[in-house]
Amino acid sequence: MTPPTVLTIAGSDSGGGAGLQADLRTLFACGVHGMTAVTAVTVQNTIGVTGIVEIPAHVVADQIEVVAVDIGVQAAKTGMLANAEIIVAVAGACDRVGIGKDGHIPFIVDPVCASMGGDQLLRDDALDALRTELFPRATLVTPNLDEVRLLTGIDVTDRKTQEQAADALLAYGPEWALVKAGHMRNVDDCVDLLSNGTDVHELPGPRFDTGNTHGSGDTLASATASQLAQGVAVPAAVAFGKRFIVRSVRDSYSLGKGHGPVSPFWRLSSESV
Numbered sequence: 001m002t003p004p005t006v007l008t009i010a011g012s013d014s015g016g017g018a019g020l021q022a023d024l025r026t027l028f029a030c031g032v033h034g035m036t037a038v039t040a041v042t043v044q045n046t047i048g049v050t051g052i053v054e055i056p057a058h059v060v061a062d063q064i065e066v067v068a069v070d071i072g073v074q075a076a077k078t079g080m081l082a083n084a085e086i087i088v089a090v091a092g093a094c095d096r097v098g099i100g101k102d103g104h105i106p107f108i109v110d111p112v113c114a115s116m117g118g119d120q121l122l123r124d125d126a127l128d129a130l131r132t133e134l135f136p137r138a139t140l141v142t143p144n145l146d147e148v149r150l151l152t153g154i155d156v157t158d159r160k161t162q163e164q165a166a167d168a169l170l171a172y173g174p175e176w177a178l179v180k181a182g183h184m185r186n187v188d189d190c191v192d193l194l195s196n197g198t199d200v201h202e203l204p205g206p207r208f209d210t211g212n213t214h215g216s217g218d219t220l221a222s223a224t225a226s227q228l229a230q231g232v233a234v235p236a237a238v239a240f241g242k243r244f245i246v247r248s249v250r251d252s253y254s255l256g257k258g259h260g261p262v263s264p265f266w267r268l269s270s271e272s273v
Ligand SMILES: Nc1ncnc2c1ncn2[C@@H]1O[C@H](COP(=O)(O)OP(=O)(O)OP(=O)(O)O)[C@@H](O)[C@H]1O
Pocket: 018, 115, 116, 143, 144, 145, 180, 181, 182, 183, 190, 191, 192, 205, 206, 207, 208, 209, 210, 213, 214, 215, 216, 217, 218, 220, 242, 245, 246, 249
């Protein structure tokens, strides 16, 4: 049987923990055929990012268009987009192939700005392009708290400010905003907040005491995309993504000398071949 298809528009992490490698691993574990539009190649391990080569914007756009025209895209997500020129090219390509809330192919915009170690993955002058080019096209945006601060100026410290941040993000035009709580380190649990301005959903989850959360945002967004690709509504798709990431953080593992990755391997069957 042909599986559902999801396109990730993201950067490569040579260490395999985050970026398109985390996306493809998660999509595979969710039974989805993953496709990639590579935006950048990072020289990266568990300790940090020491180099970035940005892919020419027209090549990013071409990757989106060729897979959409030939294979078909049932949902798409973004990760690292590197610069404003790539963001503009992604917006144009998405419009041409029907990706985005007006084209009806569900589109998750994960506004990746930096790695969890603090290395910059998006140029400073590209923030505005994210807000004006991609947010209005997004079915769902999924910033972490540092990205919320950069994009809205709001410092999220509790449930009230989490909801204010969601409203500020929604003002840029996405249908739904998910304000992730992974970086809210002053609280014992990890309650993400999903809102479309009318419906507000709390997504509760435990906080595991681990530094091995590399790729957690990518994994959450890809697992969510796997459901959107099958016609699941946003709240149920995000609830699945949250359940998926809780298990994946619980099973995260140490690797190298820095931050290890979350693991979707729990989802693979234990049956022997
Ligand atoms: N220590 C943790 N224990 C349990 N869940 C976590 C933990 N850290 C993050 N999460 C969950 O993982 C998901 C991603 O959260 P986070 O806020 O860390 O996003 P992110 O910073 O974009 O991720 P990434 O580390 O990939 O950049 C959220 O659902 C969050 O609640």
